[in-house]
Each structure stands twice: as C-alpha cells, then as structure tokens.
Amino acid sequence: MTAVEQALTEVVGAPNISTGSAVADDYAHDECLTVPGCLPAVVVRPTSTAEVADVVRAGLDFGVPLTARGSGTGLSGACAPVEGGVVVSFERMDAILEIDLANHVAVVQPGVTLQQLDEALAPHGLVYPVFPGEQSASLGGNVGTNAGGMRAVRHGVTRHHVLGLEAVLGSGEVIRTGGRFVKATAGYDLTQLLIGSEGTLALVTEATLRLQPRAEHAVTLLAPFATLEAVAAAVPPIVASGLAPLMVEYLDLLTMGGITASAGMELGIPDEVRQQALAYLVIVLDNHRADRLAEDAEALGTLVDGLGALDVYVLPPTTGAQLIEARERAFWTAKAAGADDIIDVVVPRASIPDYLTEVAAMAAESGSLVVGCGHVGDGNVHLSVFQADPPARHRLVAEVIAAGVHRGGAVSGEHGIGRAKKEYLAATEDPVKLTLMRQIKSVFDPAGILNPGAIFD
Numbered sequence: 001m002t003a004v005e006q007a008l009t010e011v012v013g014a015p016n017i018s019t020g021s022a023v024a025d026d027y028a029h030d031e032c033l034t035v036p037g038c039l040p041a042v043v044v045r046p047t048s049t050a051e052v053a054d055v056v057r058a059g060l061d062f063g064v065p066l067t068a069r070g071s072g073t074g075l076s077g078a079c080a081p082v083e084g085g086v087v088v089s090f091e092r093m094d095a096i097l098e099i100d101l102a103n104h105v106a107v108v109q110p111g112v113t114l115q116q117l118d119e120a121l122a123p124h125g126l127v128y129p130v131f132p133g134e135q136s137a138s139l140g141g142n143v144g145t146n147a148g149g150m151r152a153v154r155h156g157v158t159r160h161h162v163l164g165l166e167a168v169l170g171s172g173e174v175i176r177t178g179g180r181f182v183k184a185t186a187g188y189d190l191t192q193l194l195i196g197s198e199g200t201l202a203l204v205t206e207a208t209l210r211l212q213p214r215a216e217h218a219v220t221l222l223a224p225f226a227t228l229e230a231v232a233a234a235v236p237p238i239v240a241s242g243l244a245p246l247m248v249e250y251l252d253l254l255t256m257g258g259i260t261a262s263a264g265m266e267l268g269i270p271d272e273v274r275q276q277a278l279a280y281l282v283i284v285l286d287n288h289r290a291d292r293l294a295e296d297a298e299a300l301g302t303l304v305d306g307l308g309a310l311d312v313y314v315l316p317p318t319t320g321a322q323l324i325e326a327r328e329r330a331f332w333t334a335k336a337a338g339a340d341d342i343i344d345v346v347v348p349r350a351s352i353p354d355y356l357t358e359v360a361a362m363a364a365e366s367g368s369l370v371v372g373c374g375h376v377g378d379g380n381v382h383l384s385v386f387q388a389d390p391p392a393r394h395r396l397v398a399e400v401i402a403a404g405v406h407r408g409g410a411v412s413g414e415h416g417i418g419r420a421k422k423e424y425l426a427a428t429e430d431p432v433k434l435t436l437m438r439q440i441k442s443v444f445d446p447a448g449i450l451n452p453g454a455i456f457d
Contacts, residue, residue, distance in 0.1 A: 004041075004042065004058065004064055004086075005019055005041075005042055007061065007062070008042060008044050008055060008058055008086070011044070011046070011051055011054040011055055012044050012045060012046050012047070012051055012055070016044065016045040016046070016047075016092065017042060017043065017044050017045070018042070018043040019042050019043075023039050023040060023041075023043050024043075025039070026072060027039065027040055027043050027069065027072075027089065028040070029072070029077070029080050030073065030074040030075070030076075030077060030080060030418075031073055031074065031075055031331070032075050032077040032418065032419075033075075033335065033339065033340060033341055033342060034340075034341055034420050035076075035077030035080050035418070035419045035420050036080075037080065038080060038081055038082070038083050039081075040081035040082075040084075040085050040086055040087040041064075041084050041085060041086065042085075042086045043086070043087045044086060044087070044088055044089065045089045045090075045092045046088065046090075046092065046093065047092045047093060048093070048205075049168065049174055049205040049206065052088065052168045052203055052205050053168045053172050053173075053174055054172075055086070056168050056169075056170065056171075056449075056450075057172040059449045060170075060171070060172060060449060063447070064084070064086050065081075065084075065085035065449050065450075065451070065452050066085065066086050066087075066088050066450055066451070067079055067080070067081040067082065067085055067087050068088050068090065068140070068144065068199035068203050068450075068451065069087050069088065069090065069141075070110060070111060070137070070138030070139075070140045070141030070142075071091075071111075071113060071134075071141060073136060073137045073141065074141060074144075074145060074415070074416065075331065075344070075415040075416075076145070076198075076412070076417060076418030076419070076420045077418040077419035077454075078144065078145065078198040078199065078416050078417070078451070078454050079141070079199070079418075080418075082452060082453060088203060090110040090111040090138065090140050091111050092111065093109040093111045093205065094109060094111035094112050094113070094116070094138075095109045095112070096108050096109075096112055096116070096120050097109065097206070099120065099121065101124060104126065104210065104211045104212075105163060105180050105208050105210060105211060106120075106128065106208075106209045107206065107207070107208050107209075108139050108206070108207055109140075109205065109206060110138060110139060110140025110141075110143070110204050110205060110206070111138050111139075111140060112138065112139050113135065113136050113137060113138055113139070114128070114130075114132075114134075114136070114137050114138075114139070115135035115136060117209075118135070125213060125214050126211040126212065126213065127211065127212055127213070127214040128209055128211055129151050129155040129161065130142060130147060130148070130151065130152075130155065130157065130158050130161055131149045131151050131328075132147040132414065133149050133150065133327075133329070133330075134328070139209070140204050142158050143158060143162060143194070143195055144196070144198050144199050144204070144416070145158075145196060145414065145415065145416035146159050146195050146414065146416070147414055148375070148378075148413060148414035149375075149414070150249055150284075150324070150327070150328070150375055151246055152375055152377075152378050152380070152414075153239070153245060153246075153247065153248045153375060153378050154244055154245065154247075157414065158196075159192055159195045159196065161210045162178075162191060162207055162208070162210070163178050163179065163180060163181065163182065163191070163210050164176065164178025164180070164191055164207070164208035165177045165178065165191050165195075165204055165207055165208070166204070166206035166207075167194055167201075167202035167203060167204045167205060168202055168203045168205060169201075169202050169444050169445065170201075170202070170446060170447060170448075170449055170450045171445075171446060174205075175190070177189075177190040177191040177194065178190075178191040178208065179208065180208060182210065193440070196416065198416050198418060198451060198454050198455055199450060200441055200450055200451045200452075200454050200455055201441060201445060201450065202444055202445075203450070215286035215288050216287075216290075217287050217289070217293045218246070218284060218286040218287075218293070218317075218320075219284070219286075219293055219294075219297045219314060219317075219320065220282065220283070220284050220314075220315045220320025220321075220323060221282070221283045221285070221300060221304065221312060221313065221314055221315070222280060222281075222282055222312075222313045222315055222323070223280065223281040223282075223283070223309040223310075223311070223313070224273055224276070224277035224279075224280050224281075224309065224310045224311060225278070225279050225280070225281060225309055225310060226276050226277065226278060226308075227279065228252065228278065228279040228352075228356055229353040230279075230307075230308045231279045231280075232250075232349070232350070232376060233307070233308070233353070234307035234308065235281075235349055236349070236350070237303065237307060238283065238300070238303065238304065238377075241299070241303055243285060243296050243299065243300050245283050245285055245300070246284045246285060246286050247282065247283065247284040247324070247375075248281070248282075248375070248376055248377030249281070249282040249283075249327060249374070249375060249377075250279060250281055250352075250373060250374055251279065251280045251327065251330075251373040252279050252280075252371055252372055252373065253277065253278050253279065253280075254371040255333075255371050255373045255384075256373075258330075258333045258334070259326040259327060259333050260323075262326065262329070262332075262333045263322060263325070263326040265319070265326060267313070267315070267319065267323070268319075269311075273310050273311050276310055277310055281304070281309070281376070282323065282324070282327065283300065283304070284320070285300060297314055301314065327373065330382065331382075334384035337384075338386065339384040339385060339386055341385040341387075341393060342382065342383070342384055342415075343381075343383040343385065343397060343400060343401065344380060344413045344414055345383070345400065345401055345404035345405075345409055345411065346378070346380045346381065346404070346409050346412070346413030347379050347381065347404050347407045347408065347409035348379055348407065348408050348409065349377065349379035351407045351408065351409070352374075352376060352379060354407075355381065355403065355404060356372070356381070358403050359400050362396060362399050362403070363385075363396065366392055366395065366396045367387070367392070368386060368387035368392070368393070368396050369385075369386040369387070370383050370384070370386070370400070371383070371384050372384065375413075378413075379409070379413070380413035380414060381404070381413075397424070398423075398424060398427065401421075401428065402427065411424050411428060417454070418455070419453055419454055422454070422455055422456050422457065425455070425456070434456060437455070438456065
C-alpha cells in the first residue's frame with residue numbers, strides 16, 4: 001500500500017477504499033460519448049463532511065488530484081478521473097437530512113438521488129422541480145453541472161432552487177453558504193458561484209433545496225407541425241399565454257420515430273397527418289384542480305391549433321406519461337442507435353429555426369446526420385451527431401457550437417463543459433472571462449487538485 005492509500009484508509013476505513021484491480025470500471029467514466037475512461041488509482045467513499053475534508057487534506061499532502069463523483073450520469077466527462085488520481089465517490093453520503101415543512105426546504109447529502117428525494121417528498125405534497133431526465137442522478141452531480149431539464153421553462157434550473165451549500169475547499173477548509181431563506185444581499189453569492197463549477201472549486205457535501213407544492217393533475221398535448229420553423233414560431237405565444245406550461249418540448253421527425261419505436265409506443269396519429277409532420281411539439285400542463293386543468297388544456301389546444309399545428313391531441317394519461325418518459329430517455333435511444341456525440345447548445349429561443357437550418361446545412365456539407373430534440377421553451381437544443389470519422393466530427397461539432405454562440409447562445413445549456421467541451425469553450429469564450437475563471441479557481445483551490453482538466457486545462 002502506498003503512502004497516500006494508507007492515509008486515505010485511515011480517513012474512511014479499509015472497507016470504504018478501493019485500489020488497483022479492485023477499482024470497478026464504472027469509476028473510470030460517466031455517460032459522455034467522447035471522453036475515454038481512465039481508471040483512478042484510488043476510490044474513496046466518505047460518509048461525512050469531516051471525512052471529505054480529511055480526504056482533501058491528504059490530497060494536498062501528497063499532491064494527488066481529486067475528482068468528485070455522484071451517480072456518474074453526466075454527459076460531459078466532468079467526473080472522468082485523472083490518471084493516478086483519486087475519485088471521491090459520494091455514494092455513501094446519501095441521506096436526506098431534513099424535510100423542513102415550515103420553510104419548504106430539504107437538506108440533503110450529495111449522494112441523494114432525484115428519485116430518492118421525490119419519493120420522500122410525495123407524501124408531503126411537495127416536489128423538487130428540477131427533473132433533468134435521469135432520476136438516478138445525484139443531487140451533488142446536479143449542483144455540479146447546474147442541471148436543467150424539461151421543466152426549466154417554468155421552474156428554471158438547479159441554481160434557482162439551491163438556497164445554500166456546505167462544501168470543502170481545495171485547502172481542506174469547510175464553508176457554508178446561503179441558508180433557509182430566498183433572498184440576501186450579504187456580499188458575493190458564493191452559493192451561485194459553486195453551482196455549475198463541476199467540482200473544480202470545492203466538493204459539495206450538503207445542499208439546502210427549495211421545494212414547491214406538488215400538482216395532483218397533469219395533461220400532455222401533442223401537436224404535429226409541418227416545419228420546425230412553425231414549431232418555434234408557436235412557442236412565444238404559448239409561453240405568453242398565461243397558462244404556465246410545465247414542459248414545452250420539440251422533437252424532430254427522426255427523434256420522435258426513434259423514441260416511440262424504442263418505447264414500443266403508438267400515438268394514434270392518422271397516417272395523413274403523420275406523413276406531413278416534420279416536427280412535433282409536446283406540452284405538459286399541470287394544476288391542483290382537475291376542472292381548471294381541463295379548461296387550460298382546452299384553451300391551449302385552441303391556441304396551438306391557431307398557431308399552425310396540423311392537429312392537436314390530448315393524450316390519455318398513460319400515453320402522455322409514456323411519451324414524456326420516452327423523451328427523457330432520448331439520449332439512451334440515440335446512444336443505442338450509434339450516435340457519436342451529443343451537443344446541448346443553448347440559443348435565444350427565437351433563433352432556433354434559423355440555427356437548426358444552419359446546422360442542417362453544416363451536417364449535409366460534412367456528410368453527417370444530425371437529429372435533435374430539446375427544451376424549445378428555453379432555447380436548449382439537444383443534437384445527436386452521427387459521424388464516425390473523428391476529424392470530420394470534430395470540425396462539425398466545433399462549427400455547430402460556434403454558430404450557436406455567434407447567435408447569442410452558449411456552449412452548453414445544462415450538461416456542463418467537463419472535459420468534452422473545454423476546447424470549444426476556449427475557442428468561443430471571452431479570454432478575459434476565462435482568465436477570471438482561472439483566477440477564481442486558484443483562490444478556491446490553490447494547489448489545483450480539484451478536478452484538474454475539467455472546464456479548462
């Protein structure tokens with residue numbers, strides 16, 4: 001046993017450390033399609049903030065890089081470890097510490113999954129409204145990437161629902177940020193700085209989350225359109241209608257066909273409509289009262305019909321739930337079909353039609369297939385790239401991302417930068433901002449041991 005292994009064993013105990021051939025392959029990667037796996041030298045599984053702090057101090061003492069890991073469901077390679085490094089797995093820090101009904105907050109450790117929290121909140125009529133599409137994802141990972149999902153059009157993303165954090169800095173010091181309150185002007189907002197930092201500034205050991213009332217009734221509307229331009233043009237009036245949709249999603253023809261075939265679903269759309277449809281809009285409404293939901297669904301159906309939809313279908317509850325679940329698994333469908341990369345550029349939503357037209361031209365010129373879906377209500381475009389030649393794929397992805405940034409967007413809407421997109425961030429971001437990011441990291445992590453190689457080199 002090496003000196004660092006011995007030190008870490010003293011922190012977490014022999015049963016909670018893995019080295020050498022005992023390190024499972026799962027710890028080498030997340031779900032990113034383009035970042036190769038790398039087995040860490042050591043995996044440690046702490047159970048408390050004090051143990052995490054001791055792990056960080058050991059990393060400092062021996063100059064060993066530390067990579068935080070939740071459930072490993074990320075799509076940007078952010079938790080892929082460094083060769084010879086240590087993975088700090090939060091799988092044993094999976095306790096819901098408190099559900100505070102008076103303040104509508106939950107206090108959780110980073111290993112708690114979305115499904116675990118949702119099941120605990122349901123009996124109280126509450127919900128944590130961030131659903132990025134993978135219920136096995138951990139809250140710590142969601143904080144690290146500022147996860148979003150289909151409900152962002154109404155509820156926003158992770159940073160809108162995290163009120164406070166406990167975290168261990170790269171120095172081994174422990175800080176608490178925020179609290180059980182929704183507003184403060186007490187200096188810099190360190191909570192927001194840590195959210196989305198992908199484990200490069202600190203290791204989050206506890207999160208205080210803002211909760212919302214859980215609606216009892218929901219309905220899913222499906223509207224086929226002849227063009228994606230018509231879909232995008234329909235979104236602003238829908239958002240401005242005052243009906244407050246929970247989800248507003250678009251799917252192109254190939255993606256809809258892929259996810260429904262994968263789920264073994266039949267939506268019952270007549271052949272004459274299906275043959276004209278090149279894109280689909282999926283809208284979910286919810287309400288605490290069934291009668292009001294029915295009124296809202298009727299009003300929305302009338303609105304969408306007048307916005308150029310080929311037809312509007314109110315799906316039966318079971319079918320609606322199946323379609324949303326199939327949409328949530330669009331990544332897995334694309335992966336099973338052989339996708340070579342996944343892009344999650346975000347652009348101003350009014351720019352989506354022109355942007356996707358530009359992307360289609362780029363794909364055709366490069367001999368690639370690019371299909372997609374996305375959170376059209378907030379401009380987040382998810383594209384699956386099918387191009388087996390690495391140099392050609394790299395050029396195409398760089399062009400697609402640069403085009404999105406040029407239209408006022410950003411490299412990533414919710415998956416994060418990790419190791420997969422740092423080159424594209426460096427090519428498109430303001431160098432002054434990148435320098436500021438590096439300087440901030442040096443303050444939080446002076447020795448540079450926290451997730452080196454993520455976001456930037």
